[in-house]
Amino acid sequence: MTDLTRATAASLLSLMQTKQVSAEEIARGYLERAEKLNPGLNVFVHLDAERVLDQARVVDKKRQSGGPLGALAGVPVAIKDVLCVQGEPTTCGSRMLRGFKPPYDATVITRLRQADAVLIGKTNMDEFAMGSSTENSAYGPTRNPWDPERIPGGSSGGSAAAVAADLAPLSLGSDTGGSIRQPAAVCGIVGLKPTYGRVSRYGLIAFASSLDQIGPFSHDLADAALLMEAISGRDPMDATSVDTPVPAYSTTLDTPPKSLRIGLVREFFGEGLDPEVAASVREAVRVYEAAGATVKDVSLPHSRYGAPAYYVVAPAECSSNLARYDGTIFGHRAEDFSAKSPEEEGLPPLVRMMMASRSEGFGAEVKRRIMLGTFALSAGYADQYYTQALKVRRLIRNDFDAAFQEVDVLIGPTTPTAAFKLGEKSADPLAMYLSDIYTITTNLAGIPGLSIPCGLTSTGLPVGLQLMAPAFAEENLLQTARVFERATDWHTRRPPLA
């Protein structure tokens, strides 16, 4: 059996192609690791070993019979619990959706099945993708494989930890304000948030529809390219998915970028940035310069308004998207919805049922954002908040457009600090919100952002380098990141797990 702690999707594919190992053996290997590590890390919230093995055996059979095989044949992919998988629990880390089994697959799941991937478990997340630490989950927090006392980032913390801990070579996450890149950074792996519209959102349980995007986690760029290729492209079920051709990311990855003009985002090096993180990013700049890149400082003057605008737009959309969870058709329904106060006496039972169901089903952070968003959209306040935030969004997009006139790719730190401790920011929502300070603006602008491992702190915690490119320039983004990856070995580092 191959050493899974050294494995990548590409290496597993070549082992299976040369019949040195079967998909079933690989699946068993990962399931065994999960059995050992999941109790401590709390990565998977649903994992049905039999279903995993069944899928692997189907691939093996296909291979034996010489039938055509998909690009990910036999490769396990862990799935963030925000993505609908037909007939399997899809709970968004929420009590609200406990027991919910969608009667349909998300489009990305359909595409993974078409690629003959093996779906391995649903991963933990902040409830409804709201959070930066995976502590806001009805299933309890996921732990960072590099240090179990620390958070794995969020909201896609489970998917990031799954790859970091080698519980799967690949996983899917979703990113609304940094929920792929931030956990990738603090877990020492690759995470890509594609251009808005590049990947279909059908079957992604919405947090903030105009910002959400699904993307891959992997150890290295070759694997990220492979997974991106499988999930990208126009989907008639998602009106916001865009009909531009999907480049062969995995084939062109090693082609050196035609132009290597890199912009260092000045605003990302201000107050709040940990010196060790800053040092790693500065070192990355030197690597690029050594590789022949021209690096210059650029400014995104409106980026400081990014977080305020984001915390209006995202909650506003969330307040509407989450309105459907009222106990009527699906999700949690309160058993006891009797009147608890004289005011409630006057309410119809139906209204009390909805109130009690939502009150019980949602956690504190989700409630906070629903309230923020409801307020921001209310008559008399919408112009001041929501409409204003949309204007900021336009300005931020203009900032990026201007920057990309001068450079091909922007770089900076993915997060202000390495992984923080569990509970450290739980009592301070604002401090938590600032973990996404460098990632939020790309979502507001709709452009792709990538985090790759670029160092370790003195205490051995991973640091991420963020690269950003114009809309639909993922191919160049990956190629540019590959220049760094080729010159370094950060992507080969693994956490000190037992």
Add this chain to the structure above:
Amino acid sequence: MEYTIVIGLEVHVQLLTESKMFSACGTEFGLPPNVQTDPVSLGMPGTLPVMNRKAFELALKTAVALGAEIAPFTKWDRKNYYYPDLPKNYQISQYDLPFSRGGSLSIPARKDGGGGGQVTLTRVHLEEDTGKLTHGSGGFSEVDLNRAGIPLLEIVTEPEIRSVADAKGCLEELRLTLRSLGVSDCEMQEGSLRCDANVNLHIPHEGKMIATPIVEIKNLNSFRAVERALQYEAERQYEAWKKDGLTIHDAFKETRGWSDPEGITKPQRQKETAADYRYFPEPDLVPVVVDQEWIDRVRSSIGELPTQRRARFESDHGLSPYDANVLVEQGEEVADYYDAVAKATGEYKLASNWIQQDVLRVAKERKISLAEFPVRPDALADLINRVKSKQLNTNQGREVLGKMIESGESIDAIVTAGGYGMVSDRGAILEAIEAALAANPKAVEDLSNGKKRPDAVKGFLRGQVMKSTGGKADPALVGELLDARIAEISG
């Protein structure tokens, strides 16, 4: 008059599409509850709406036909409110950039007192329908989501309507127009046409005009209900004003529901958060860009509208506004039937009379549509042509038509078997007149001594002549010859 009623209508019309506004789910009416649903129309987590282009095009067709201004850029918005017939707890609708604004509907004058005229439209927009709540027994309400997501056109008029009859006329004209466009079947009973009315009164009082508080009347489930509810509401508001003196400045708009069995409007509980729908642009859909080419293509697909048809029947066919309206207001079938007969005979007035007096009367008696009517337009045209060319007189024509309807046989067969045919031979008719005079010396005497007016005697003699000719004599010729003979006698 004590007051003027001021009415604005808000009409919702389901569009005739195979699938729902934002998903591939079917739209058939009358299925068991909640059968016609899919993950999208149930608003299940992770599902996304995708616009039904056909629905948008039908909406566009309607707005173009109504002379509305089409927005080059239109978007979708979410209207947020909690209600169990709304699975997502928001409705995808259009808020500040509807796809069309303005337009008008011209309403014919009516015998029941409606003066007719133009009604300006405020806007037409497209949205998704909600489900249906039934308040059953045992304190439970039941939700049927078959209807949820069906394309719904909202048509809002300016408060320009000044009589109950015109309000009904406006609604009827709208139904006629939409049916002729083929965009909706507009069945009020099935809910594919629904109407709310905003109504208040303008009351002249002490030299000033007082406006009563505006009331929105809901639950108007038939044309009759619209009429009755508006009448009731006008009287109620007048009585209320006389009692409390409240004006539009003293009260908010009130929503009242029409109770058909009781014949009254009753205050309705407001929807929760009715005051604030927290509209914002629907992020799951992309805006729609409508270019001139699209508008032109849609315009060219629009046939003759009822209002244009009426005008043609009046100006080109010389029909009275009343006749033109009778032929048009009953729908395309009747107007098409008339058009076919008119074309084949060139006798517009005659065709109109035959259709109104015979065809429509019989169809109504038998409760059949003109599509089912046994005499097709070409056969009726043949009959009218024979009357015109005096092969048959009018009474014979009626009889023959009756037999055609009864037996379904051809005109020729009926005419031959019944020995129909008109006597237009002057000699034969003169002979019959002389015989009638000879047989009735009293009549001749009355005429010659001026005891009776010639008119009265003429009617009697005409009857005798028709009788003796077996009803076949050409009535016009009989009249002409009788006139001459009577003139001789009465000197």
